[in-house]
Amino acid sequence: MTNTFTISDEQRDYSRYDLAGNPFPYSPVPAEDPELYCGQQHVSRVISSTVSSVLATGKSKHLVVTGKYGNGKSHTLKYTRSLLRERDDVIVGYVAQPGEGFVDIYHEFVYDLGFERLQTIAYEFLADVARDETNSYPEDATAMKALIDGGDVLLSEIIPEAIRRLSDVTKFADFARALVHLVYEDTNLYAWQWLTAEGIRYEQRKEMEIHSALDDDTMGVRAFTALKNTLLELGYTAVFVFVDEFESIARLSPKDEQTTLNSIRHLMDQNADGLCMLFGCAPEVWQDVMSEYHAFSERIGQEVALRPLTAEHLTDLIADYLARERIDQPTGNTIHPFTEESLEVILQRAQGNIRQILAVCSRVLDSATEADEAEITTEIVQRSL
Template identity: 70%
Template sequence: MTTDKFEITDEQRDYSSLGLNENPFPYSPVPSDNPEVYCGQDHVANAVSNTVSSVLSTGKSKHLVITGKYGNGKSHTLKYARSLVRDREDVLVGYVAQPGEGFLDVYHEFMYDLGFDRVQELAYEFLAHVAREHTETNPMGALSMKSLLDEGETLLSELVPKAIQQLSDVTKFADFARAIVHMVYEDTNLYAWQWLTAEGIRYEQRKEMEIHSALDDDTMGVRAFTALKNMLLELGYTGVFVFVDEFESVARLSPKNEQATLNSLRHLMDQNSAGLSMMFGCAPEVWQDIMSEYHAFSERIGREVSLRPMTEDHLKDLVDSYLDLASGEGVSVSDIFEEDSLQLILQSSQGNVRQALSICSYTIDDAARRGRANIDAEIIQEAIS
């Protein structure tokens, strides 16, 4: 009886024969949270840019759905757009990996993507906003507000009643206002966070914060989301961007739950004609069904744009962009991949971005192991066979 021997080593592979410092292609071609490369199709990039720019320039809400087959770049496009927008200080940006069982899950994932620290920072920002209006102090942000409170120059007992009242007036949701303000209290901020993220807390914990309602259904989720957005507009933000990936998973819900989810999203859009942008990534066949069966929702989406399978030019641009990450001397796609090898990658992947990147990653390693200076069709054929 023989046993196979596994050769495991942490020694780094040498890619110098290819003129590279490393293998720039992902081993698991799932888009990172902050993609370094975006070689999406121009018409899609333009649609995303126009949607974002419209919201930033006018303040009016605008929405977009990006359709495309599995692996054609929907997630990559959404994450790249998110990474560009969230660098701005005048917007709040959240990513939802998939819509879950209903709108409350969308709201929950959005809040979790923001995170405890960011929401607490918003609470301090609102206290600073109130302090500037009602006290002689002039805190210009969360840090200076926290500093004034820590040093005792301003007392929470003076600010909190005014903050709750003012935020209640702005949001029309007193329980949301109390939860936001309680984010600055050490004793109750975790309870406040659990309530704000729709995790659910006991009656006794709500009572301690004087919160009377439970945030436990889609209607309350829409109300809380709208309250958050209205608070942001009061603080001078331009708006909120929500990126919802794998939207096709709503089709796996029961017809009743699917309709409830889409209705909640429709209500959210109807109640927020300013300061909200939602972008969805969705499989084309599911989006077609939604458009035919749920007009009231699909009509709220300003535009649909489709990611198509790659052409040879798209593939060259994509490979070139990745090679730039690992080459200090400007190695181009034609230096490493022979023309017929690229055609074979395109043919084998059927223009699918994810599959093409997988083939590139495997063959770069294989060529480096052999000490090859380039990749021909033979290496590609061995990789895909």
């Protein structure tokens, strides 16, 4: 039997289209930190207004972004997150989906922050204490760690006072002990597991003098509030939580769904300052939430809907993607090698769905390259599909 497989790492040559490569994703899943956002202006305005309001006033505000599958909810949330991560005065966490309850949301949020970020927060708090309790004046977490590692500041000098202060700030002594234990080599892994709600044995909790288990929604709300209050105490402006695929709560039992929504509502009620939650949700599920769970939906300040792309938006989207790989920009034609007619066919085929449009454009561009076509016409699109 003849082997028909031909596997090669040789790149396709897109230079005839003034492109260094195929700018469209083969699998149109949003990047972790998207460099390009071609969203709709009404959505950009509402998100910008919500985020800016929280940054300017410090008062909590929340928003839900609705849209059909593939219309850009995840991309929108991740792009907003990437912009906020450029700031030093906020903490941002992304939750891919809400899981089985609020404790899962809390778990994913803390995991997105990561061990090193949370440990840095612990050192920042110790630096605050050291400036008051010792003759050292560490400017930041790095300086605090250096003083401890060098023996210039003994943990025994500052830990009792740190736990006392942090317990006052958080009203949660176990959280205070767990956060402080992130700086101890012997117990930092146990502390991390407790803080992420992974669960640890009684003996491990006892070693850190932690008495409670962080294992349900009520404790998750309490721990999240404690973390946010710690951050505000350290001078951060706000904590941003991005919860994607919120529609998955619809697969929970009615009791679990109500418990989850009530927990988020309690979190919002307990955090009038310094918290911003942005949800990505399918419109039909959000309609059900609004009709069945008024107490929760009333806490959300606004809803903004991503719509299917129009022909005008499509042209801008394709031009922006092509510009990323341009060698030389063709005069007056930002969508070359696509023709306007071919984009109309793609738009109709994908019914305005951004994810499908990007996947089709990627496939069609490769097909045209292999066939050595001068441009992408409607016939090429139809043949490729």
